[in-house]
Amino acid sequence: MFAVLLDIHVIADKYVVTALRDHALKDIKDILTRGNYGQDIPACLSDAIEAYYGAATGLSSDLGDFLVAILLEQQQDFTNSDAFDALIQSYPQLAVDLTMSQKQAGWLNTYRVVCPQSDCRFVQPLQAKRLQKQCLTSAYCQRCGLYYRFSDVLKIN
Numbered sequence: 001m002f003a004v005l006l007d008i009h010v011i012a013d014k015y016v017v018t019a020l021r022d023h024a025l026k027d028i029k030d031i032l033t034r035g036n037y038g039q040d041i042p043a044c045l046s047d048a049i050e051a052y053y054g055a056a057t058g059l060s061s062d063l064g065d066f067l068v069a070i071l072l073e074q075q076q077d078f079t080n081s082d083a084f085d086a087l088i089q090s091y092p093q094l095a096v097d098l099t100m101s102q103k104q105a106g107w108l109n110t111y112r113v114v115c116p117q118s119d120c121r122f123v124q125p126l127q128a129k130r131l132q133k134q135c136l137t138s139a140y141c142q143r144c145g146l147y148y149r150f151s152d153v154l155k156i157n
């Protein structure tokens with residue numbers, strides 16, 4: 001049943017049958033978020049990635065955006081699996097979409113933090129988003145162990 005929905009979505013998307021595409025998309029989203037009809041969500045995700053990225057034009061679409069969002073926000077067990085690694089290698093556009101989504105969310109912005117200890121000067125990158133979310137104001141140097149405040153050393157690149 002899920003595979004049929006995916007086929008309907010791919011065909012309706014290709015031939016711009018908008019109402020049918022949107023209806024299939026709604027059902028696909030319901031299954032992937034709630035496991036409706038007793039469907040196995042990781043297996044459905046795998047099928048959806050293969051169907052979407054196997055037919056993808058390289059342009060982003062609502063289904064592609066949805067797949068990336070659900071992978072990053074709700075499916076950590078799946079994204080930590082070897083099966084997911086294999087999907088990324090099979091569908092490079094999936095890797096591009098995941099990376100662009102992370103970049104747009106600010107997760108790839110980093111600060112270069114330089115240890116203030118004059119004989120150390122170890123440089124460590126810190127994710128800007130992580131600093132924000134965790135309200136981090138200080139750290140231990142990974143090399144010399146000095147405890148320092150970011151406000152004293154922060155270099156923004």
Ligand SMILES: [Zn+2]
Nearest residue numbers: 115120141144
């Ligand atoms: Zn240091």
